[in-house]
Amino acid sequence: MPDLEITRVFDAPRELVFAAWTDPDHLASWFGPHGFTCSAVTLDPRPGGRWRACIRSPEGEEHWMHGVYREVGVPGRLVFTFAWEAQGQETLVTIGFADLDGKTEMTFTQTGFPAAAERDGHHEGWTSSFDDLTGFIRGKDDR
Numbered sequence: 001m002p003d004l005e006i007t008r009v010f011d012a013p014r015e016l017v018f019a020a021w022t023d024p025d026h027l028a029s030w031f032g033p034h035g036f037t038c039s040a041v042t043l044d045p046r047p048g049g050r051w052r053a054c055i056r057s058p059e060g061e062e063h064w065m066h067g068v069y070r071e072v073g074v075p076g077r078l079v080f081t082f083a084w085e086a087q088g089q090e091t092l093v094t095i096g097f098a099d100l101d102g103k104t105e106m107t108f109t110q111t112g113f114p115a116a117a118e119r120d121g122h123h124e125g126w127t128s129s130f131d132d133l134t135g136f137i138r139g140k141d142d143r
Contacts, residue, residue: 002119004110008130012137014097014104018075020133020140021045021095030136031055033128045072051080067093082110089114091122106130 010017020026022045031038032055039062040054052066064085071079076097083090091112098105108126113119 002113002116004108004113004119004123004126006108006123006126006130008106008108008134009100010104010106010134010137012104012140013102014099015075016137016140017104017106017133018078018097020136021078022072022074026136026140027053030132031129032132033125034132045069045078047072089118 020030022043024041024043027043028038028041031041031053035058036055038053039056040052042053043049043051045051047069049069049072050066051069052064054062054064056062066083066085067081067090069078069080070092071077078093078095078097080093081090082093089112091110094109094111096105096107098107108130110119110122110126113122
């Protein structure tokens with residue numbers, strides 16, 4: 001099975017980058033590819049807790065996704081399932097947050113894709129989302 005891995009370094013403490021994933025208001029500010037808005041987010045970031053979100057395309061199409069948190073290691077690690085509600089294929093997302101002298105190296109891994117085409121589509125979407133995450137963090141960082 002093809003896996004997806006993306007590593008980014010953010011000029012912010014890892015507590016802020018971790019919170020960008022676990023605070024619903026933060027997540028709604030950056031989640032989704034360019035041009036999409038995150039119109040609904042519910043998060044229960046604890047092992048066994050559920051999450052659900054909706055991203056809306058520029059044309060107004062809604063895409064719902066959901067999952068269950070498997071691990072929540074503040075502020076170093078998040079593991080959760082991910083599934084599009086319209087498709088049902090579940091993948092596993094693991095995110096590591098490493099401290100680099102006040103910056104954060106985020107290693108994002110998503111496994112369980114049935115084919116490379118699905119992985120590649122997610123790569124494009126996540127890369128775009130992480131560009132927006134960079135902008136969100138710049139706006140939140142008070143240093």
